Amino acid sequence: MTVWRVADGLSYAEIARRLGRPTSTISREVGRNGGPGGYRPQQAHQATVQRARRDTPSPPHAAGPPGGAMEEEIVELAVRSGMPRMTARVHVDLLLSEDGRRTATELTRRLKVSPASVSVAVNVLVEHGYVRRERDPQRRRDIYVVDDDAWYHSVLISAQQALA
Structure with a gap:
């Protein structure tokens, strides 16, 4: 799989076009994970995994709130x-x-x-x-x-x- 990077001089729009994603998705991803000069894909992936775990509702517990x-x-x-x-x-x-x-x-x-x-x-x-x-x-x-x-x-x- 080819990896396109901001560091290679590609614009967000060009990366988005090549990946078939909206430009806003690319800019949000890069901004959330270090910016154009500090983006590291592996660390971004780990942060995404952590966010996904954090947002997953836990199963109901027997000792939950009343009701x-x-x-x-x-x-x-x-x-x-x-x-x-x-x-x-x-x-x-x-x-x-x-x-x-x-x-x-x-x-x-x-x-x-x-x-x-x-x-x-x-x-x-x-x-x-x-x-x-x-x-x-x-x-x-x-x-x-x-x-x-x-x-x-x-x-x-x-x-x-x-x-x-």
Whole structure:
């Protein structure tokens, strides 16, 4: 495999083109791992492995926080009924929140998952009527809400989809 390097005088755009990746990916990778003059691929790989381990949620423990076992039981029930696991985790977290509202950032932190995972799960929940989006005009971000009529709306949406 040929290795293209910034040290060889190639631009980020040229490296990106040769690797079939966006230029922003290359510039972020180089910037995160020593910059153009100090980039070392092996050390960058090790740092990536460490970041991946750090971001991986650990399996649930028996001695978890109060309610943890109950949450896992509800998630398992939803998964057995056909809901994707991440969607079920997001849904249960919203249902058990004090006011039925969370931002994507809050969900990401609480569930220890990527923002992309939360986004996909929320899109499924919105599509099936379990959750709705509200826009926070002051902070320019979405808030995901489970409201009192969520079950009623989800049944209506499911019935409409079944008839279509």
